[in-house]
Amino acid sequence: MTGQFDGLGDRYEEFSRTPFRQFLEVPSVMKAVGDVKGTAVFDYGCGAGDYTRWFAERRASRVVGFDVSQQMVEYAQERERRQPLGIEYCAGTIPDRFQGRFDLVVSVYVIPYAVTQGDLSGQFDAAAWLLRPGGRYVALPVHPEFPHADPDFYDRYGLRMYAPKLPGDGDPVTLELVFGQRRDVLTARYWSRATLTDALHQAGFQDLRWHDHHVTDEGLRAYGTTSWDRYIERPHAAIFSCAKEERL
Ligand SMILES: C[S@@+](CC[C@H](N)C(=O)[O-])C[C@H]1O[C@@H](n2cnc3c(N)ncnc32)[C@H](O)[C@@H]1O
Numbered sequence: 196m197t198g199q200f201d202g203l204g205d206r207y208e209e210f211s212r213t214p215f216r217q218f219l220e221v222p223s224v225m226k227a228v229g230d231v232k233g234t235a236v237f238d239y240g241c242g243a244g245d246y247t248r249w250f251a252e253r254r255a256s257r258v259v260g261f262d263v264s265q266q267m268v269e270y271a272q273e274r275e276r277r278q279p280l281g282i283e284y285c286a287g288t289i290p291d292r293f294q295g296r297f298d299l300v301v302s303v304y305v306i307p308y309a310v311t312q313g314d315l316s317g318q319f320d321a322a323a324w325l326l327r328p329g330g331r332y333v334a335l336p337v338h339p340e341f342p343h344a345d346p347d348f349y350d351r352y353g354l355r356m357y358a359p360k361l362p363g364d365g366d367p368v369t370l371e372l373v374f375g376q377r378r379d380v381l382t383a384r385y386w387s388r389a390t391l392t393d394a395l396h397q398a399g400f401q402d403l404r405w406h407d408h409h410v411t412d413e414g415l416r417a418y419g420t421t422s423w424d425r426y427i428e429r430p431h432a433a434i435f436s437c438a439k440e441e442r443l
Pocket residue numbers: 197200207239240241242243244245246261262263264267302303304305308309318
């Protein structure tokens with residue numbers, strides 16, 4: 196399941212330099228996340244550590260990056276060694292000492308790698324376990340209404356994503372990374388809005404909000420409005436935020 200990411204650290208770092216990520220995805224996620232200054236942030240499924248580093252640069256008081264892939268964490272740790280930002284990293288399992296320690300758990304493109312309903316609930320339970328009561332969870336699943344039958348739809352953003360039929364819960368979706376000189380093929384999983392909503396409530400989350408993507412002025416100036424329109428209208432990923440119930 197997660198072995199598919201081993202060795203892709205450089206690809207995700209490269210992805211972060213694409214116009215799609217720079218001008219659209221990251222600003223949209225950061226808007227949903229809000230101001231992190233002075234907060235404790237847990238980057239769940241941190242990969243190469245791009246978001247982890249951006250949280251540290253935005254002066255979060257504590258930043259922890261976690262990934263199930265040891266190789267991804269080693270890649271992120273190497274970046275931390277070269278340019279220290281005070282980030283802690285852990286791989287494989289989450290240490291007990293992190294229970295209830297975080298104001299914010301962010302998880303970018305990790306829900307798509309939950310293969311079973313149990314994996315999905317496991318991710319939500321882990322986020323709830325990490326958060327203090329009232330803490331927020333921001334995450335990106337495959338968009339429940341992505342145009343599954345058009346493999347070329349996201350080409351211009353460096354991605355291809357498609358499924359042979361209208362996917363149901365847990366069904367595979369092919370995701371190709373097609374920016375730069377290489378092409379990598381991954382298998383993601385689809386989860387419906389109803390199933391995501393239900394599993395979040397089961398894990399003790401409330402105040403669920405779905406956030407729109409937007410493009411920065413710089414992105415609009417550099418590439419024009421029309422080049423972004425199709426993504427904004429039919430994003431490949433959804434952004435949601437929710438809060439851990441105060442009483443938990
Ligand atoms: C598509 S990458 C995204 C990495 C990073 N969040 C980013 O946006 O640059 C997904 C990452 O999630 C990790 N992952 C998948 N399932 C996981 C799980 N259950 N717990 C923690 N990490 C997981 C993978 O190893 C991979 O590094």
